[in-house]
Amino acid sequence: MPHALWPVDPSVVLPFLVGVALVELTPGPNMGWLALVSMGQGRLAGFAAVAGVTLGLTVWMVLAAVGLTSVLLAFPALYQAVRWAGVLFLLWLAWEAWAGAGKVAEDVGRDPEKLRGLFLRGLMGNLLNPKAAVFYVALLPTFIRPDHASPMAQALTLGSLHLIVSVVIHGAIVLGAAAAGAVVMRRLRGLWAGRAMAAGIAAVAVWMAWATRG
Incomplete structure (x- = not known):
């Protein structure tokens, strides 16, 4: 069959899918944050966050395809600026969760404005x-x-x-975490539920600072 019919070598597809699946299944900022959001605010909130994360990945993918991400890696100062901006953003989310502890409504996932906010947080x-x-x-x-x-x-x-692989895996995380959260968050109501989420997001920020060093 002519190569023109295949944009990529068919023999690399399976190894690539296995590789990206293993990467996505490795604990990281996306996985931790999505699990925390889904546990605390339900499936709709988790899927809104997944949509934002997926759009962010899409932007990075397009930038890589046109060669612009190599600029980020070529300048250590720029890389570090993005890295620490990401860590500080997560810490801000943790503070936001801590400050709002005990004030979060149980139907957060049904509020379009809050869903939009979670989408934008996932994107950023x-x-x-x-x-x-x-x-x-x-x-x-x-x-x-x-x-x-x-x-x-x-x-x-x-x-x-x-x-596609990331959406499937992140969607599974949302469903699993939301189911677990329905039990856990009933026992950690109000103030303690919000503080538990804040501590979890702060832990994700620390992990990201460690994992992206150098």
Whole structure:
């Protein structure tokens, strides 16, 4: 079958899917934050956050395809600025959760404005996560072959497959965490529920600072 019919080498698809699935299943800022949101505010809130995270990944994927993420990695000061902005953003979310402890309504997931806020938080949190840029710059080139479509077309195709995998895994996290949260948050009501979420988000911020160092 002519290569022109395949934008990417079919033999790399399965290894790529396995690789990105393992990456997505590795505990990280996205997984931790999505689980906390879903536990505390339910499935709709979790899916709103997933939509924001996915759009953020899409932006990084497109930037990688056109070669702009290499600029971030070429300038350590720029990388560190994005990195610390992401850490501070998560710490701000933790403070917001702490300050609002005991005031969170039980039907947060039904409030369109709050859903929009979670979407934007997911988007900003991922745009300020330099690990996404490192992922695309380090992983995508190893699966691109010269005898198929252009490097950009291959990067966009493989990146789209990664987005599908991330949505499936993040969706499963939301469903699982929301189910667990329905039990846990009934026991940790009001003040303690909010403070537990704040502590969890702060822990995610610390993890991100450690994982993205250097």
